[in-house]
Amino acid sequence: MSNAEATTGASADHIRALVSVHDVMPETLPQVERILALLDDEGVAPVTLLVVPGAGWSSEGIEQLRGFQARGCELAGHGWIHRVDRITGLAHRMHSRFISRNVxxxxxxxxxxxxDLIARCHAWFVEQGLGAPSLYCPPAWAMGPIPRAALASLPFTRHELFGGILSAQTGRMHPVPLTGYEADTALRTVVIRAWNRLNRRHAARGGWIRIGIHPHDLELRLSEDLRRDLRRFGSYAGYSEVGAPLGDFRD
Structure with missing residues (x-):
């Protein structure tokens, strides 16, 4: 079966897609607006915005986040400053070199x-009057050296990891394939396109997929792949619906 056969027609109709926009910061708001305009044009909803709290938000920027909420977007936590000043150890160095760079x-x-970072991230949303977010996604989906059991004591109810969606209270992991489009070199284009092809196949079997959009994806080499994927699947859902019967997620 070809990739096109695996993700079009009847195969794609039953797939539910989670759409998120990453790295929402004051300096990326123009790109986020452009992405949201595209999603509106394609009839994609709901959309989750992954917000970086420690990025130097002004009162005007906070109002823009409230405007996103008024348009139906869900806000989620996404680290604190979305960068690192030092690389610690071989594993981090390899992750930085091939996946995350310095984020x-x-x-x-x-x-x-x-x-402490996760708790501070959650508190920021409440302090800004944006409500208490339920979803946390670590930058580059890398949770780091913290046991899953420890997440139950933190205020987020679910976490998005590289492999899927984790319920903090139960520790249950819901595997959901992931597609990305942040390809700014020829090598990353080849690797990410192959990765996306594989995960569309997994989605055809499992019925769920994540579409992770970064602020500059519409300007990069896989922009047309992103547009095709937004049109490819049968329906869209929010993160709270993953693993829940009849769309009613319970941890």
């Missing part, structure tokens, strides 16, 4: 540091 801030922290 996987969890990998530079120990367990206590990660717990």
């Amino acid at each position: 996987a801030e969890h990998l530079a922290l120990d367990r206590v540091g990660i717990q």
Whole structure:
């Protein structure tokens, strides 16, 4: 079966897609607006925005986030500053070289540091009057050296990891394939396109897929792949619907 056969027609009709826009920061708001305009044009909803709290938000930027909420977007936590000042250890160095570059801030922290960062991230939304978010996604989907059991004591109810969606209270992992489009070199284009092809096949079997959009994806080499994927699947869902019967997620 070809990739096209695996993800079009009847095969694609039953797939539910989770769409998220990553790295929402003051400096990326123009790109986020452009992405949301495209999603509106394609009839894609709901959309989850992964917000970086420590990126230097002004009152005007906070109002823009409230405007996104008014348009139906869900806000989620996404690290604190979305960068690291140092690389710690071989594993982090390899992750930085091939996947995350300098954004996987969890990998530079120990367990206590990660717990503090996640708690601080959640508190920021409440302090800004944006409500309490339920979803947390570590930068580059890299949670770092913290046991899953420790997440139950933190305020987010679910976490998006590289392999899927984790319920913090139960520790249950819901595997969901992931597609990405942040290809700014020829090598990354080849690797990410192959990765996306594989995960569309997995989605055809499992019925769920994640479409992770980064702010500059519409300007990069896989922009047309992204547009095709937005039109490819049968329906869209929110993260709270993963693993829940009849769309009613319960941890």
